[in-house]
Amino acid sequence: MKRSAVLLLSPGLLLIIVLLILPILQMFLPTFVGDQFFLEKYLNFFHSNGNIQVILRTLMIAVITTLITLSLGLPTAYWMSRLGDRWKKVVSIIVLFPILTNAVVRNFAWITILGKNGVINNFLMQLHIIDKPMTLLYTNFSIVIGSVYLFLPIMITSLVSSFSQLNFEVEEAASVIGARPSIVFFKVILPQLSVGMLTGSILVFVGSLTAYTTPQLLGGNKNMVLATLLQQQSITLGDWTSASVVAVILTVIAVLVMTIMNYGTKLMDRRNAK
Amino acid sequence: MANIEISDLSMSYQKGKQILDQLSLNIKDGELLSILGPSGCGKTTMLRLISGLIPIQKGTIKVSGKDISKVPVYKRNFGMVFQSYALFPHMTIFQNITFGLKRRKLDKKTIEQKALNILDITGLSNLKDRMPHELSGGQQQRVSLARALAINPNVLLLDEPLSNLDAKLRIEMREEIHRLQQKLDMTTIFVTHDQEECFAISDRVALMNQGQIEQLDTPQNIYKNPRTEFVARFIGYENFIPKTWAEDQQWQFHKEITGKLLTIRPENIGIGTGENTLLGKVVSKNFLGNYYQYIVDTELGILKVNTTKDQSETNAEITLNFPESSLIELEDK
Structure with missing residues (x-):
């Protein structure tokens, strides 16, 4: 039995080893080779202020995107969970619809909206609210807007599933024995949503941490994040080892954040398990 | 504790369906009154109107002579037990029971004392650190009852509290409810569709049909002298x-x-x-x-x-x- 299992597994296993694990090792290992010290390349990377800024910008965009999608997603999901079955389906389709279009196309849409000659600037100028166009595109702001637009459906979907598990009688029980609406929300509803909020946050955070298209198209070359830095090092400069260093850092951050948040989810899950 | 006067209570949904039709009912201080009726007769709506979970459209509800129509649900000082138990899933049994007490301006010691006391009365002391999902249905409903009683409510409202329990537990639990109600001398409204459980513990029964009270009497009188064909059929005349x-x-x-x-x-x-x-x-x-x-x-x-x-x-x-x-x-x- 054991032998047949190995046999059945081997084609897939071989494929993964040859096409995934080996290339990863080939990519990662050279980054740990230095003239004096095996972490030399990493020390050099962190020596540059520009690089530190890129890491901080990447983290900041991911955190802000997560917080905004969370705060926009909560009321939307709450409203959706109270809809009748038919309307819930209709709204779910509307929410998920943007995911069906290509990310590049969606980002170009934002370029035409946010650009110097874009919809917003033209509109405000015609109303004479501003005299010259504002710089909206190619800023951290435009990256965040694009990312929020990209990830909001994912956040809403994970929140809706957790809202739909709520028992409305539990809220009613709380208010009958003396909890005003704000207390009901913060002490009864929110804690029960913690699992959904964490799941959604992990997906959005890691997603925007590693996103490439949106920061590239909406951030321009001045506002680099780790993913665009990686692209520049490898494709533009052809410095594959430096690019690998960025890749390792990105992977470590993503895995670290996921582990911490997963642990948090498990803690909450154990408390809320039904 | 409290008596309740309900007068001319009417309720209808937008589509013109009349749920309650000019219903009047007095509940005496310390009485256990059951509202019995088939599903859709308006009994749950009535309980929710009394609790304040839905606003009153027409009519008045007075508790101890005071009109409570405008008092929000969280200020009415009622206790309520739901069919689905409705415990706070993220809190321990002890936290569930102290939740209502914490909403009142009491010091920590008093809260703990009151909670321990109610745990003792309801026989839940050994479960106080458990989570709701670790308890059986009967135990959960007992916690739900304890949580409602912990705040020392004016009125206890029971919304089909026994429907989710199996037959044996149902009898045990209804005896428990009766015992506590008598012990605490608590004005209680018990909504049910089960004739037997209602007759067993009620002082009086209001039998409802289509938004109106068809007969209001002691269980014995309803059983012996049903007033209308509906009442007779509902309690088993064939x-x-x-x-x-x-x-x-x-x-x-x-x-x-x-x-x-x-x-x-x-x-x-x-x-x-x-x-x-x-x-x-x-x-x-x-x-x-x-x-x-x-x-x-x-x-x-x-x-x-x-x-x-x-x-x-x-x-x-x-x-x-x-x-x-x-x-x-x-x-x-």
């Missing part, structure tokens, strides 16, 4: 006799019959000759433990006759008698 038919049969009545319909309990129909007889054919005979039930096909349709003695066989012709003292006349509606 044999109905139109008055005009009885007169055509020249049945003897010593008092005047005003209603159009008479009814009789299966165990009060006699087998053999006697006063007011009717011939029938036994369709089937069922042995039900402490009595036999005969299904008899008569001119009036199928009648059910319960008797302790085995008196006849299937397909036999038998004579049934209907003593006047056991015939109950029903009001027209």
